[in-house]
Amino acid sequence: MDEVRNVIELKDVTKDYGDFKLDRVSFAVPEGTVCGFIGQNGAGKPTTINLILDVISRDAGEITLFGQSVDRNSAALREDVGVVFDEMGFHEFMTGRDINIMMKNIYRNWDEAAFFENLRTFSLPSKKKCGAFSRGMRMKLQIAVALSHHAKLLIMDEPTSGLDPIVRNEMIGIFREFVMEEDHTILLSSHITGDLERIADEVVFINGGRIVLTGNKDEILEKHGILKCKKEDLPGISESLIVSSEVSSFGAQALINDRASAEKLYPGAVIEQAALEEIMIGYVNGKR
Amino acid sequence: MKGLILKDLMCLKKQLTTFVYVMAGTVVISILYVLSTRYGNLARVGEQLLDQNNGMSRVDVKNLGSEAMVLFMFLPIVCVGDLMNVFVADGKAGFYKVSSSLPVPLYKRVLARFLTIYTLFGLGVLVDALLAVLLCSMTDIMSLGQFLGVIFSGASILSIYSALMILYCVLLGYGREQYAQVLALLTMAAAFVIIKFDSVRFFVVHVLGDGVGFDSSVFWKPLDFIREKGYVLLGIAALVSVCSYLLSVRIAERKRGVI
Numbered sequence: 176m177d178e179v180r181n182v183i184e185l186k187d188v189t190k191d192y193g194d195f196k197l198d199r200v201s202f203a204v205p206e207g208t209v210c211g212f213i214g215q216n217g218a219g220k221p222t223t224i225n226l227i228l229d230v231i232s233r234d235a236g237e238i239t240l241f242g243q244s245v246d247r248n249s250a251a252l253r254e255d256v257g258v259v260f261d262e263m264g265f266h267e268f269m270t271g272r273d274i275n276i277m278m279k280n281i282y283r284n285w286d287e288a289a290f291f292e293n294l295r296t297f298s299l300p301s302k303k304k305c306g307a308f309s310r311g312m313r314m315k316l317q318i319a320v321a322l323s324h325h326a327k328l329l330i331m332d333e334p335t336s337g338l339d340p341i342v343r344n345e346m347i348g349i350f351r352e353f354v355m356e357e358d359h360t361i362l363l364s365s366h367i368t369g370d371l372e373r374i375a376d377e378v379v380f381i382n383g384g385r386i387v388l389t390g391n392k393d394e395i396l397e398k399h400g401i402l403k404c405k406k407e408d409l410p411g412i413s414e415s416l417i418v419s420s421e422v423s424s425f426g427a428q429a430l431i432n433d434r435a436s437a438e439k440l441y442p443g444a445v446i447e448q449a450a451l452e453e454i455m456i457g458y459v460n461g462k463r
Numbered sequence: 464m465k466g467l468i469l470k471d472l473m474c475l476k477k478q479l480t481t482f483v484y485v486m487a488g489t490v491v492i493s494i495l496y497v498l499s500t501r502y503g504n505l506a507r508v509g510e511q512l513l514d515q516n517n518g519m520s521r522v523d524v525k526n527l528g529s530e531a532m533v534l535f536m537f538l539p540i541v542c543v544g545d546l547m548n549v550f551v552a553d554g555k556a557g558f559y560k561v562s563s564s565l566p567v568p569l570y571k572r573v574l575a576r577f578l579t580i581y582t583l584f585g586l587g588v589l590v591d592a593l594l595a596v597l598l599c600s601m602t603d604i605m606s607l608g609q610f611l612g613v614i615f616s617g618a619s620i621l622s623i624y625s626a627l628m629i630l631y632c633v634l635l636g637y638g639r640e641q642y643a644q645v646l647a648l649l650t651m652a653a654a655f656v657i658i659k660f661d662s663v664r665f666f667v668v669h670v671l672g673d674g675v676g677f678d679s680s681v682f683w684k685p686l687d688f689i690r691e692k693g694y695v696l697l698g699i700a701a702l703v704s705v706c707s708y709l710l711s712v713r714i715a716e717r718k719r720g721v722i
Contacts, residue, residue, distance in 0.1 A: 228563065228564055230560075230563040230564070230719055231719050232719060250565075250566050250567060250568040250569075250571075251566060252566075253564060253565060253566040254566040256564070258561075258564035260557075260560050260561070260564075262557055262560070263556075263557075264556060264557050264558055264560045264561035265556060265558070265561065266470075266473070266474065266552055266553075266555075266556040266558065267555075267556065268473070268474075268476070268552075269473065273470075273473055276466075276469055277466040277467070277469055277470045277473075278466060279466070280465040280466030280469055281464075281465075281466035281467070281565055281566065281567060282565075282566065283566075
């Protein structure tokens with residue numbers, strides 16, 4: 176069997192801002208997958224992305240992209256990376272044509288025909304100033320740019336936030352099409368877990384600058400569950416199984432981290448499948 | 464890197480349009496000026512100044528004429544060579560995020576900004592040189608060599624200013640471009656005072672103060688310098704640009720995300 180190649184790899188990466196610390200972050204994104212990078216606002220998602228892109232310097236740890244260290248090599252490695260930010264970043268007076276002129280003189284693999292084809296596919300006018308674009312169009316423009324230099328890795332920071340469900344759905348379709356190629360990989364940072372549940376293969380969950388959960392999305396969903404029981408039964412549940420719990424006048428429910436064991440130990444309990452959002456909330460609340 | 468220079472030039476599209484108008488205006492006014500110094504009212508004023516026995520020589524009158532020509536030569540370069548709008552536009556758009564995700568190393572991103580300014584000065588110098596050829600065929604106020612000296616002096620002074628402005632913009636970050644402009648001007652003024660301390664003190668104490676040291680050469684010395692010794696300023700400009708570039712790269716490397 177072929178060995179799985181990691182496109183992104185972080186080992187004990189630390190960045191200390193004083194009031195916020197990214198603490199010994201380690202995770203890997205295997206080639207050909209969509210990795211959902213989730214966490215609440217302020218958890219450290221953009222900081223991690225900036226570290227991967229070598230936009231900011233780290234205090235400790237190792238980061239590799241395509242198997243190569245980003246140190247002193249990041250610019251060349253970025254040739255194969257398409258980046259989409261939560262805000263457009265292009266000047267408002269620029270048109271698609273202007274962006275094409277700029278990018279074809281920057282990227283070695285810039286494909287002019289593919290860029291204009293992408294603009295047509297995304298219904299973006301090439302002669303209109305991008306300042307007049309809606310938020311959805313601005314995000315699509317960034318994706319069009321990211322897809323036009325034959326990038327193998329897309330790194331996206333909250334690309335679907337603030338978009339209506341129709342555009343979000345359209346964008347997820349674009350991401351799905353991108354990962355059809357087996358060497359294409361996506362790191363998708365978002366706090367909209369519903370989108371990730373639909374598209375992600377892997378999940379990395381960051382909270383307060385620390386990775387609290389990482390692995391295959393389906394395995395994570397299968398492993399976790401919501402155990403519902405009477406208030407008085409809750410203390411009888413093994414603490415090692417409970418991530419977080421909530422007691423209301425109707426009863427109690429707990430997010431558990433080993434559904435199979437819980438089902439064996441407490442055959443009478445109702446255990447439902449947990450959604451990614453519930454898992455995220457559970458871990459955030461459990462840590463508080 | 465070429466793409467970033469093109470992007471910077473796109474940011475200056477409006478400024479370049481203004482440059483065309485300024486250039487057209489400068490050509491018209493300077494031709495009218497030259498014709499007037501030869502055949503019109505300015506020629507008559509020159510003759511009157513010589514007749515008044517106020518100590519002015521023919522050289523002084525000619526130098527007076529040159530002062531105006533220097534202004535005409537400086538105008539297009541001043542108009543074309545202001546990079547502030549690029550920093551303002553980049554800051555407003557948040558372009559630093561995009562630029563730091565591009566496959567362009569930091570030192571090239573900084574270099575692109577310096578090359579933008581030299582491209583603009585190159586354009587200004589070229590257009591000015593064509594104007595100089597035209598003007599020196601119509602007047603003997605300045606020779607072509609002196610015209611070129613003035614043009615290169617102007618471009619050198621402004622490129623010193625621009626190099627310092629880029630350095631301060633990188634140091635202070637986006638949104639503080641006006642402070643960078645003021646600091647660049649103050650640095651240049653301070654450097655001038657330190658280098659020419661004796662001359663400045665003499666000018667302030669004797670020429671502006673008691674008037675004892677007044678001599679027309681006080682005014683014509685700087686004029687002679689920029690007409691005849693433009694290469695000195697060019698050398699200083701090259702040195703300042705290299706130092707400013709190296710410092711800017713170092714600061715940008717430490718701060719990250721400022722260019």
